[in-house]
Amino acid sequence: MEKRRNVLLKLFVSALYLSAFTFGGGYVIVTLMKKKFVDEYHWIAEDEMLDLIAIAQSSPGAVAVNGAIVTGYKLAGIAGAVTAVTATILPPFLVISLISVFYQVFQDSFLISRMLEGMQAGVGAVIAAVVFEMAEGVVRGKDPLSAAVMILAFAAACLFGVNVIYIVLVCGGIGLLRTGMRKGREKR
Numbered sequence: 536m537e538k539r540r541n542v543l544l545k546l547f548v549s550a551l552y553l554s555a556f557t558f559g560g561g562y563v564i565v566t567l568m569k570k571k572f573v574d575e576y577h578w579i580a581e582d583e584m585l586d587l588i589a590i591a592q593s594s595p596g597a598v599a600v601n602g603a604i605v606t607g608y609k610l611a612g613i614a615g616a617v618t619a620v621t622a623t624i625l626p627p628f629l630v631i632s633l634i635s636v637f638y639q640v641f642q643d644s645f646l647i648s649r650m651l652e653g654m655q656a657g658v659g660a661v662i663a664a665v666v667f668e669m670a671e672g673v674v675r676g677k678d679p680l681s682a683a684v685m686i687l688a689f690a691a692a693c694l695f696g697v698n699v700i701y702i703v704l705v706c707g708g709i710g711l712l713r714t715g716m717r718k719g720r721e722k723r
Contacts, residue, residue: 542611543618545576550603550622557599558654564599564623565591566665568606578610585672593703599623684709 549571557564565588572578579587587609591601600623607619634641641647673685688706691697 539611539614543614546607546610546615547618547622549576550607550619551625554599554623555626558658563658563661563665565602566661566668568602569668572606572610579606581672582676583609585669588669593707680713 553564553567553571557567569581569584569588573581573584584606587605588602590605591598594601600620603619603623604616607615607617609615611618670685673681684706688702691702692699
């Protein structure tokens with residue numbers, strides 16, 4: 536019981552910290568979650584984290600919240616999911632509430648608008664790093680079909696402007712088909 540309480544506390548503090556000091560949305564926090572939960576705490580394997588991220592991205596809603604749900608659930612069940620989500624939504628909720636009270640001041644502030652412009656460049660770099668790390672994980676898996684699906688999905692989205700919903704549905708279908716085929720071979 537004491538160990539579980541310690542995990543929940545550590546999960547809450549980590550998710551709160553990540554959420555409070557992350558600018559740029561869910562894709563940025565995903566990288567930081569990986570560094571914290573995979574690299575630092577060793578609570579989750581890297582391959583498993585990629586799977587959790589895929590689930591979070593495929594589910595409706597904010598990626599940061601979905602990532603907190605799946606990661607928290609993996610670590611401590613329902614209590615972990617509730618703990619991680621609470622910690623993840625608390626900082627943005629407080630910041631948005633504060634900004635809404637002082638909206639006029641923020642809207643007309645030259646300093647704040649320049650600060651936000653500078654942060655956009657940093658956020659773009661962090662999102663690119665997330666994409667690179669995830670792509671590297673797929674390539675490192677040495678599964679040619681997964682690499683081909685990744686390249687085709689990228690081309691469909693970036694070159695041909697295919698709606699992301701269709702890409703996610705097709706990729707999910709490919710995953711289901713591959714799983715069914717693999718289980719069929721194992722039964723023989």
